[in-house]
Amino acid sequence: MNIGEVAQRSGLPSKTIRYYEEIGLITPLRSANGYRSFRERDLHKLAFLGRARALGFSIEDCRTLLALYEDEHRESAQVKSLAEEHLQAIDAKISQLQSMRATLAHLVHCCAGDSRPDCPILKDLANSG
Amino acid sequence: MNIGEVAQRSGLPSKTIRYYEEIGLITPLRSANGYRSFRERDLHKLAFLGRARALGFSIEDCRTLLALYEDEHRESAQVKSLAEEHLQAIDAKISQLQSMRATLAHLVHCCAGDSRPDCPILKDLANSG
């Protein structure tokens, strides 16, 4: 398979696939003409990576997950703890965003949003949250 | 005021303050020795920026907000619409994270997390969400 087909089948852009090769996540073969030649195994890895990324795992986490996936002697505890850490990070981000959201929604609610210059949003930013 | 004092009083690191000058958000004076010399007005702007950033506004949004703040003839509608857009972006991020969170929490729940290699998290990543 050439990169275009793999891109289509994995759902990842060609640029991303080349980048993943560059940082050593995959190692496709090369044809005589210099084109990358992907095996089913590479496609499978890329799909794995796409799903892990969609769950918000960092590239380094993905590297670890891939290594665990390919290690027959892994302990599921390793995977679980990685996932739990990530879950906590997600929770932290969510609550940070929710706190921003609450403040901002309040300010937006207070602002008339008309043609006058008077604005509680700017006032709040100017004075002290 | 030198940068150290401003950093303390604004709550922003010196590095960040220098960066804000570099991108034109503030324009402190210079003393004869080359040190930045901040007026109250600069400090005020920095505090404004710190609060806007804490609400998640991008630097470019902050630039706009600052300009609106200093424009006596602004219309509060401009500020409100900027804030509303940002609020929508926050909401989008929150729901994306919540969706990740739901999937991940389910997987974590399904994983025994023991010394055996069998792992539903890896299985899911390998097969298809």
Next chain:
DNA sequence: CCTTGACCCTCTGGTTACTGGAAGGTCTAT
């Protein structure tokens, strides 16, 4: 007067995970 330590300066490079574009080789069909 000299030194020490706490300041300050600029400049370069690194971070995350790609994306865009330039310049050019390859393949397929007409």
Next chain:
DNA sequence: ATAGACCTTCCAGTAACCAGAGGGTCAAGG
């Protein structure tokens, strides 16, 4: 032969800084 769709590498840019190198400045103490 040529057009168009592939593919290649390499360089630069994104957001918002942070770390560190290498060096100047200032106030206080010996």
